Amino acid sequence: MIKRYALLVLIALSVWCCKKGTTTIDGEEIKPVVKPDSAGITSAVIQAKNNTGKIAADVTCTISGTDITALVPDRMLVKKLALTFTTRTANTTVKVGDTTQVSGVTITDYTKPVILNVTSATGDVKTYTVKFKVFTGLPVLYITSASAISSKDNYVKGSVIIDANQGFTQEVNSMTMQIKGHGNSTWALPEFKKKPYKIKFDSKIMMLGMAAAKDWILLANYDDKTLMRNYLALQLGKRLGADFTPDCRFVEVVLNGEFVGNYLLTTSVEVNSNRVAIKELSDKNTSDSEITGGYLVELDQKLDGASWFRTTKNLPFVVKSPDAPTAKQLDYIHNYFQAAEDALFSADFKDPDKGYAKYINPDSFITWYFTNEIFENDARDFSSIFYYKDRDGKLNMGPIWDFDLSAGNINYTPAQNPTGIWFIRDATWMIRLAQDPTYDLKVRAKWAQIREKEVKQIFTDIDQTAAYLKLSQQENFKKWPILDQYVWPNAVWLGTYDKEVAYMKDFLQQRINWMDANMGSW
Known part of the structure; x- marks a missing residue:
């Protein structure tokens, strides 16, 4: 009985040692023998000769663990390809579902990730995930328009096929839409050869994992040679919690068969449950309580809109939503802005009950402010400065928008220098807010809160x-x-992409360092 017990203990110890991965003989470590991976795939190539008319040259895949990946330089729309592969051992079976894959012969659709099930002659099984991306690896929008896109006012009919390139969720890949030009100088100036566009669908569509809506913007970023100023600012806005910051994705655009460049696909600035989520006003909302909101208003010196007003400080505001406010609605929002401005510039402007705090949300203003001041954006009392007011709510700032002329990418304002001035602070309303000690403390506290994490993240983002x-x-x-x-x-204009990125990065570092050094005198 004792011998049997001892034998069981010895067996248990042996098993435990095997599980730990080592055992010893006379004190010397003995490693277990590793069984060969008989079901492995050792190479994978997309050969041009087996994919005639689809690719121009062979593409060698990368095998990393159980992932097989490749970037095909051609802008193919349909990824039905034959994969040439070799296996570790002979008589190995490779299947996709129930379909046996014959190397270099079987055509498989690689639009989405494909699972390869590999079984060796000895019964070993291994599963691989195959992901093929095309062109640059970014999502590709293939847009076809019925006629030339020659206006930012009139849509033309068209269609779009979206290749998410295995980077984002895209439930519907092909749809009809309308398209027109977008922007002001970016659309109108003849030297801006790469044009921005606005897309409108008949119904709300989810795009590349972004919440569904009808309207979408394709920003060209033509005068921003880094292509990323808008993207970086929107990322910062999201981290800081700036109100209703738009989502965005980098995409390649092929228009009527011609590649037209890298674009930033963004959600539009509009009142929508997935955009600026406030009450939508219609002409039927006429009661005193209903006309308190919601409104989306832009400070816009170009007066690009049918319904607008000026305050006594000569600030022009365009009502973006509702599209056609009634006379009563327009009077209400005009009077509310004027009351807020009057309170801000009154002798009692610091008073929490009589002053500006009765009309505006300071926290919203401060978050909007920092996103624009850090980038020293061209957003001082000119355009693309949005405000919103929900029903029975106060005035807030947002969404942030339009950062191509930021981070040193401008030559006609003091904002071309990263140091020496508080550029956004000196806007008409902002400079007055800065004179309130309570607001001043909130600004400094916000900077202390965001400086070491959210602001530093900008450079990792770059x-x-x-x-x-x-x-x-x-x-x-x-x-x-x-x-x-x-x-x-x-x-x-520095001649290379890397130099443009380095210039922007240095500008922002200088800007942030200067803000650090001068926050005490804000």
């Missing part, structure tokens, strides 16, 4: 985005060779 756009920016500037050319209103 490095990661530059790496992500490496192939895309190369293709973009092949199409638009402007890296060594002045494009209005560039402060510099």
